[in-house]
Amino acid sequence: MYTQVPIIGVVGHKDSGKTAVTESVVRMLTRKGHRVATAKHVNQEGFSLDTKGKDTWRHSVAGANPVASVSDIETAVLIKDGVKKFSLDSLLGFTSEADFMMLEGFSWLVLSDEHVGKILCVRNMEEYEDYKEKAKGEILAFCSMRRLGKPVLRIDEDSETLVKQVLGFLRKKQRISKILDCLPGLDCRKCGHSSCEEMALAVYRKEMRLKDCVPLKLVSKLKTRITINGSELPIQPFVSEIIRNSILGMISSLKGVSIGGNEEVQVEITS
Numbered sequence: 602m603y604t605q606v607p608i609i610g611v612v613g614h615k616d617s618g619k620t621a622v623t624e625s626v627v628r629m630l631t632r633k634g635h636r637v638a639t640a641k642h643v644n645q646e647g648f649s650l651d652t653k654g655k656d657t658w659r660h661s662v663a664g665a666n667p668v669a670s671v672s673d674i675e676t677a678v679l680i681k682d683g684v685k686k687f688s689l690d691s692l693l694g695f696t697s698e699a700d701f702m703m704l705e706g707f708s709w710l711v712l713s714d715e716h717v718g719k720i721l722c723v724r725n726m727e728e729y730e731d732y733k734e735k736a737k738g739e740i741l742a743f744c745s746m747r748r749l750g751k752p753v754l755r756i757d758e759d760s761e762t763l764v765k766q767v768l769g770f771l772r773k774k775q776r777i778s779k780i781l782d783c784l785p786g787l788d789c790r791k792c793g794h795s796s797c798e799e800m801a802l803a804v805y806r807k808e809m810r811l812k813d814c815v816p817l818k819l820v821s822k823l824k825t826r827i828t829i830n831g832s833e834l835p836i837q838p839f840v841s842e843i844i845r846n847s848i849l850g851m852i853s854s855l856k857g858v859s860i861g862g863n864e865e866v867q868v869e870i871t872s
């Protein structure tokens with residue numbers, strides 16, 4: 602998820618201030634020039650933005666899915682699948698232009714997803730303790746409409762602090778994403794981490810260095826030569842790098858293969 606838009610989830614029970622928090626953060630971020638996308642879970646059975654009898658409703662009754670309506674001021678895409686088929690990945694397909702995605706509600710997704718930054722709205726300290734125990738991953742803030750005292754922020758008084766937390770989360774995600782771009786993306790586990798994403802996080806935390814990535818280390822040691830029917834083909838360093846990355850990446854990720862950096866690797870292509 603690090604390569605995608607950072608997601609922030611605003612979660613809380615009924616009347617805990619979720620919409621006020623979302624509204625306040627969106628307003629402050631957009632004023633600072635950020636592009637923010639939002640999604641809200643509507644906890645009302647059978648709710649639809651579509652209107653019975655309208656043209657888009659008739660399209661969907663006829664079997665169309667999704668149905669888009671485009672006017673001079675907006676485009677709405679109605680996906681007739683409901684919450685059971687909803688996933689964060691499907692939502693992110695619509696948000697590539699945004700710097701942030703904010704979710705209001707969706708507690709079952711947000712609380713268990715370590716990649717999602719969490720703003721947790723509480724009505725009392727019991728809810729604070731409960732969320733503290735349940736939430737996995739980064740909690741950006743606890744907020745309340747009431748004065749509960751530290752560490753719970755007051756929604757109407759502490760919005761600057763809240764936005765600082767959100768921007769810090771964005772900067773962290775951007776740095777991890779840049780580190781991830783430098784890794785080969787093979788998820789070969791040779792660095793001791795279960796994926797390149799985990800490794801990027803370890804590099805960000807200064808627990809590992811980029812050069813601890815085994816395929817990356819090999820890339821800097823080995824040279825690339827292409828010969829066709831015995832004649833060497835002159836290649837640019839950039840092309841050499843791409844070929845080297847691709848071939849070594851594929852070979853070093855094979856089970857049981859250990860490359861030290863001094864081997865001669867031959868790929869023979871015959872008709």
Ligand code: SF4
Nearest residue numbers: 789790792797814815
């Ligand atoms: S060794 Fe490199 S390519 Fe393999 S999982 Fe680690 S970071 Fe990714």
